[in-house]
Amino acid sequence: MCLSSLKQSGLPRTLSTTFSADSMGKLLSGFHTPTLSTRLRYLVIAVFSLTLGIWLHGTLASVFAIHYLAFEAPEAPIPNQHVSPATLYDAIIVGGGPSGLSALSGLARMRRNVLMIDSGTYRNDPTRRMHDILGFDGVPPAYFRHIARAQIAHYNTATMVNGTVTAISPVSATLDRDEDDSSSFPTDPTYPTYPTLFSVVAHLDLPSQKLENQTLYARKIILATGLRDILPSTPGVAEAWGKGIFWCPWCDGHEYAHQPLGILAPLPKVPGLVREIHTLNGDMVAFVNGTDTPEQRAQAEAEHPGWAAYLASRNISVENRPVARLVRLGGDEEAFKDEEWRQFDMLGLPSVAHRDRFRVEFSGDGDGYVERAAFLANFPTEQASPVGPDMGVELVGGRMEVNNKEGLLTNVPGVYAVGDANSDNVTNIPHALFSGKRAAVFLHMALEEENEENEKRPNVMRSVEKMGLESTQGLVKRHEKLDVRDVWHLMNGEPESPLYAR
Numbered sequence: 440m441c442l443s444s445l446k447q448s449g450l451p452r453t454l455s456t457t458f459s460a461d462s463m464g465k466l467l468s469g470f471h472t473p474t475l476s477t478r479l480r481y482l483v484i485a486v487f488s489l490t491l492g493i494w495l496h497g498t499l500a501s502v503f504a505i506h507y508l509a510f511e512a513p514e515a516p517i518p519n520q521h522v523s524p525a526t527l528y529d530a531i532i533v534g535g536g537p538s539g540l541s542a543l544s545g546l547a548r549m550r551r552n553v554l555m556i557d558s559g560t561y562r563n564d565p566t567r568r569m570h571d572i573l574g575f576d577g578v579p580p581a582y583f584r585h586i587a588r589a590q591i592a593h594y595n596t597a598t599m600v601n602g603t604v605t606a607i608s609p610v611s612a613t614l615d616r617d618e619d620d621s622s623s624f625p626t627d628p629t630y631p632t633y634p635t636l637f638s639v640v641a642h643l644d645l646p647s648q649k650l651e652n653q654t655l656y657a658r659k660i661i662l663a664t665g666l667r668d669i670l671p672s673t674p675g676v677a678e679a680w681g682k683g684i685f686w687c688p689w690c691d692g693h694e695y696a697h698q699p700l701g702i703l704a705p706l707p708k709v710p711g712l713v714r715e716i717h718t719l720n721g722d723m724v725a726f727v728n729g730t731d732t733p734e735q736r737a738q739a740e741a742e743h744p745g746w747a748a749y750l751a752s753r754n755i756s757v758e759n760r761p762v763a764r765l766v767r768l769g770g771d772e773e774a775f776k777d778e779e780w781r782q783f784d785m786l787g788l789p790s791v792a793h794r795d796r797f798r799v800e801f802s803g804d805g806d807g808y809v810e811r812a813a814f815l816a817n818f819p820t821e822q823a824s825p826v827g828p829d830m831g832v833e834l835v836g837g838r839m840e841v842n843n844k845e846g847l848l849t850n851v852p853g854v855y856a857v858g859d860a861n862s863d864n865v866t867n868i869p870h871a872l873f874s875g876k877r878a879a880v881f882l883h884m885a886l887e888e889e890n891e892e893n894e895k896r897p898n899v900m901r902s903v904e905k906m907g908l909e910s911t912q913g914l915v916k917r918h919e920k921l922d923v924r925d926v927w928h929l930m931n932g933e934p935e936s937p938l939y940a941r
């Protein structure tokens with residue numbers, strides 16, 4: 440039975456909209472363990488659904504649909520979205536793609552007081568499904584982020600907010616406050632001499648209000664700001680990006696295996712791309728867009744000696760005419776109507792063949808066109824955000840340079856760069872997850888070393904205690920041995936303070 444017949448049969452209309460994302464997520468997230476009553480209910484509903492399915496000439500899909508409905512995932516907690524300029528965060532993470540989320544998860548699990556600010560322009564947003572991420576193969580990227588956020592929201596020292604960071608600056612370890620500054624940021628002259636402290640200016644889009652140019656403070660920064668793809672202006676390219684044009688064979692190649700493929704790249708890049716994808720596609724045309732010139736051939740020879748013979752041996756033809764436009768002839772929109780395909784998808788299979796089709800039209804002399812199912816492309820990228828370079832983080836090959844041995848630390852002390860944006864030159868989600876975790880581990884240890892140093896100095900220690908309250912609202916450092924008097928000290932400040940009550 441298909442979804443439309445489920446709807447017609449009077450089952451909740453929301454099923455059709457929630458099924459592909461929500462139920463898949465319940466399945467994948469492992470959030471819930473069914474109780475006995477849920478199991479009983481499942482049994483009853485499954486029997487009912489089988490009967491209904493048979494009655495409506497249904498298929499196994501109906502049973503699965505009801506199965507998902509019968510399992511109630513617990514409500515995800517609402518993420519902590521309270522930001523405070525009076526807080527000294529252990530770390531602020533800029534960017535909430537997979538690398539930022541990974542860093543956030545690691546730090547939250549260590550009870551670090553960490554804030555993630557995310558402007559929500561994810562690099563893989565255009566794609567329909569993400570692949571080669573164990574346990575999440577074939578799910579929509581938004582869904583992956585949803586599950587990640589819902590899980591991290593269980594850790595109450597993590598704060599996630601929507602917003603854009605516009606500037607980050609190192610600040611002097613001893614903070615002075617302007618006369619008219621009404622913020623409650625600590626001004627104690629014995630303020631801990633942390634080796635690194637940063638002010639972060641951001642536009643924040645909080646549930647209750649929008650805050651412009653809000654200044655926040657953190658001891659460490661993780662830049663998880665990602666890359667931006669620079670697409671050519673050729674008509675049809677932007678529309679097909681991530682939906683027929685892909686750059687990563689590992690991410691999208693399998694869905695077009697054995698289909699007629701085009702390569703969109705300058706000539707010298709073609710042999711490398713063919714090497715990457717040849718196990719998937721035999722029928723390939725390289726659209727080099729006028730770059731088959733003596734100079735480019737020489738460059739191809741320098742980069743891939745014997746390239747021409749290699750392409751010939753793989754039966755790759757090179758089309759040098761400038762590409763005027765790509766015209767979509769068909770796509771998954773058609774396939775979505777195909778119930779058989781859809782039901783496979785509903786069963787959560789990781790890889791389903793895509794059905795895109797395009798016509799490549801040329802400018803200049805000569806008519807004719809070439810039809811292809813999809814394209815492997817090589818387009819340039821740039822940093823998605825200037826905040827790292829603006830604060831002095833050095834770039835190498837357009838990526839923020841990091842020291843792997845120092846846990847992906849940049850040249851700016853206290854600033855780490857993770858994910859696509861860093862100089863690892865690996866741009867995929869497994870790397871984003873790994874690098875976020877790596878930076879989190881090193882950052883966590885660095886903070887602890889600094890704390891240890893500070894605790895050796897009694898005057899700093901006093902402020903650290905005070906800071907413990909300011910920075911953590913009691914969450915990060917658990918004051919397990921507090922007696923009533925200690926609590927009084929923490930709540931009322933220092934003995935010399937006018938507010939201090941004996």
Ligand SMILES: Cc1cc2nc3c(=O)[nH]c(=O)nc-3n(C[C@H](O)[C@H](O)[C@H](O)COP(=O)(O)OP(=O)(O)OC[C@H]3O[C@@H](n4cnc5c(N)ncnc54)[C@H](O)[C@@H]3O)c2cc1C
Nearest residue numbers: 534536538558559560562563570604665824858859867868
């Ligand atoms: C079309 C396409 C399909 C892909 N498919 C796959 C796939 O199937 N499998 C796979 O492994 N990889 C895939 N990738 C690669 C994958 O998208 C990236 O490797 C991954 O997104 C990198 O994660 P990230 O966290 O570094 O960056 P992103 O996911 O790009 O996240 C960066 C985040 O930082 C935010 N940000 C930037 N600047 C600021 C700022 N100043 N303030 C606040 N927030 C900011 C952005 O808005 C964004 O939310 C694909 C890429 C593309 C382009």
